[in-house]
Amino acid sequence: MSSHAATSTTVASSTQAVGQIRRHELVDRIYHWLMAICILTLLATSLLPIVGWKFAWLTIHWITGLVLTAGVIFHIIRALFFQDPMSMVMDARDVANLTAGGRPGKYNLAQKLYHLAIAILILCGIATGLLMLRKIDTPFWERNAYWFGDQTWGAIYAIHDLVAMALVTMIMIHIYFALRPDEWHLTRSMFRGWISRKEYQDHFDPKRWKAKEEP
């Protein structure tokens, strides 16, 4: 008992000395990785048959799409009403930092631009995907291929196809940045939730990101 208490005290003291800053709450990390699984599953089930790997992909694809849709709705509500949505909005200081070399808030300009691009792509993918559900039979509804005319369906499919292919580019870039040594503190924070106090002081402007200490 006393040994356990002593160990706990040491760990607590060590954490205090090093200092950890909360960057991502557990629920946000779960959301991120759930979205990653969904996006990779959606891309695999749509693009692998095109490159020659034939399998029954449609059911997995639309069910995963609905999971993605639910996740994105959850994220929008959480980001708008329970987090700081302005931390992801570009402002003049982000642009000024390009030349002045100042430190960013919680997210830098590149991350904000990436988030904007991926948000547009995924929302377009979801909107067109939900419409495309009308063309398949599911346990919940019967298909109605005549909901739109041929040209409209063609445009919907074209947007969905382009979104899928653009997501390949975006994910390649995302994984590249996650693997770069100078970004490891951010990658670690998406697994464990925190960055060190030193990383916080080195990479971020405390006036723009008023971070919380790790409990």
Added chain:
Amino acid sequence: MELFRYATSVYGNRVLLGASFDLLQWFVAAGVAAILAHAIFKFIVPSSDGSRS
């Protein structure tokens, strides 16, 4: 290279089916190009602490 996929309807009209999947290789190439461009930039231009990565 076609940008879109088309079919011919029973009425003989050209109908849009979607985007051409021939474009996939170009989207992959764009990702590779962006990664290489950034990696080369970061190697040539040292970071603020003087290191190259």
